[in-house]
Amino acid sequence: MRKTTLITGGAGYIGSHTALALINAGHKVLVLDNLCNSCRECIRRLEQLTLTRVDFIKGDIRDPVLLDDIFSRYDIEAVVHFASLKSVEESVRKPLDYYANNVAGTLDLCQAMARNNVFQLVFSSSATVYGEPSHTPIAEDVGTGKPVNPYGRTKLMIEELLTDLCDSDPRWSIGLLRYFNPIGAHESGMIGEDPRGRPNNLLPCLTQVAIGRIPELTVYGSDYPTVDGTCVRDYIHVVDLAIGHLKALQVLQHNNGIHFWNLGTGVGYSVLQIIHSFEDITGISIPYRFAPRRLGDIAKCWADPGKAGRELGWSAQRGLEQMITDTWRWQSCNPQGYQSSFKIPAPVAVK
Ligand code: NAD
Ligand code: WQD
Numbered sequence: 001m002r003k004t005t006l007i008t009g010g011a012g013y014i015g016s017h018t019a020l021a022l023i024n025a026g027h028k029v030l031v032l033d034n035l036c037n038s039c040r041e042c043i044r045r046l047e048q049l050t051l052t053r054v055d056f057i058k059g060d061i062r063d064p065v066l067l068d069d070i071f072s073r074y075d076i077e078a079v080v081h082f083a084s085l086k087s088v089e090e091s092v093r094k095p096l097d098y099y100a101n102n103v104a105g106t107l108d109l110c111q112a113m114a115r116n117n118v119f120q121l122v123f124s125s126s127a128t129v130y131g132e133p134s135h136t137p138i139a140e141d142v143g144t145g146k147p148v149n150p151y152g153r154t155k156l157m158i159e160e161l162l163t164d165l166c167d168s169d170p171r172w173s174i175g176l177l178r179y180f181n182p183i184g185a186h187e188s189g190m191i192g193e194d195p196r197g198r199p200n201n202l203l204p205c206l207t208q209v210a211i212g213r214i215p216e217l218t219v220y221g222s223d224y225p226t227v228d229g230t231c232v233r234d235y236i237h238v239v240d241l242a243i244g245h246l247k248a249l250q251v252l253q254h255n256n257g258i259h260f261w262n263l264g265t266g267v268g269y270s271v272l273q274i275i276h277s278f279e280d281i282t283g284i285s286i287p288y289r290f291a292p293r294r295l296g297d298i299a300k301c302w303a304d305p306g307k308a309g310r311e312l313g314w315s316a317q318r319g320l321e322q323m324i325t326d327t328w329r330w331q332s333c334n335p336q337g338y339q340s341s342f343k344i345p346a347p348v349a350v351k
Contacts, residue, residue, distance in 0.1 A: 009082030180264030185330035192330030194337030264303025
């Protein structure tokens with residue numbers, strides 16, 4: 001029988017794309033998600049896309065009895081751990097929820113893994129662990145900095161916790177994947193990012209303006225020391241990111257210890273460049289207005305993805321045009337996210 005990969009948070013945005021990539025590569029997966037920021041419809045769509053049944057358990061990573069039950073019933077070889085709260089703004093208002101869910105949740109998960117002799121883990125970290133970078137591109141060897149919000153601090157704490165764990169026991173092999181700014185959606189338009197309530201990230205805000213759910217886009221800051229005064233980020237297609245997890249799992253099978261990999265493209269785009277690219281690609285004009293800088297934003301952030309290239313044999317293949325086309329296909333086919341009844345997408349008009 002094939003061994004199973006447990007995907008925590010696998011009904012969420014990045015987890016669902018990774019589940020799809022793993023299934024398509026022949027993995028047997030089990031999704032564990034408490035659906036606090038996702039829904040079952042995502043799993044149904046994964047089943048439609050893969051023409052297989054996707055094993056799904058609604059439950060919490062902080063439930064040790066459930067975890068032991070899962071590890072006893074399934075032959076789990078590795079865990080890909082996405083389950084986390086992820087709103088920077090909410091983490092400032094509710095830090096205890098973030099430390100309890102993200103840090104204590106990861107502790108519970110690792111303890112259950114150790115009890116059940118499972119020692120391979122891929123963890124969703126973030127470029128936020130670098131804090132304010134002294135220069136770009138950012139390579140792993142600059143070391144971590146000081147994240148500026150509780151969400152970011154949970155990621156750094158978990159990285160440290162997992163490093164200590166690897167140092168304590170050579171059976172562990174753990175990959176910390178530091179994502180830059182994931183955007184895009186699967187090219188089918190069937191799965192994508194479905195934020196609850198008002199989104200905070202740039203692309204969900206932009207597409208919601210484009211479909212008329214938000215009247216105009218607020219651009220935070222016009223006086224940064226960048227090409228046009230707006231912040232520069234390394235946007236990465238979620239399907240490329242998903243493939244990075246597949247590569248990490250392959251490498252971890254034969255390489256114990258702790259590993260750090262940046263998953264980014266190595267190319268930065270400003271907020272205005274993103275808006276204008278979106279307008280060019282979709283033909284939709286985006287009303288926007290400048291507002292003061294957003295607290296905690298850094299001017300420039302993009303990756304040196306060379307280490308992932310050398311050690312994982314991974315590099316991002318999808319450029320900005322595809323990221324925007326796929327984001328827009330998802331949003332326009334699913335104006336209410338997973339609450340929408342899915343329509344087969346018409347080809348996206350490219351000017
Ligand atoms: P998401 O909210 O779409 O997915 C997270 C999933 O975890 C959700 O389905 C949620 O229901 C589930 N979950 C949360 N707490 C849980 C718990 N205690 N038990 C079980 N399930 C739980 O977020 P995403 O964008 O897919 O992010 C996935 C991971 O990547 C997170 O760890 C996030 O911090 C990290 N990350 C995301 C970004 C980004 O911009 N999206 C960037 C860097 C890192
Ligand atoms: C990008 C740029 C905004 C919305 C965040 C987290 C980070 C990681 C990814 C999880 C910034 C500007 C945005 C808007 C705007 N998440 N913007 N108007 O801040 O780089 O990273 O998500 O780990 O930890 O901090 O991404 O998409 O929020 O912002 O002008 O309505 O777009 O100011 O310059 P960010 P973002």
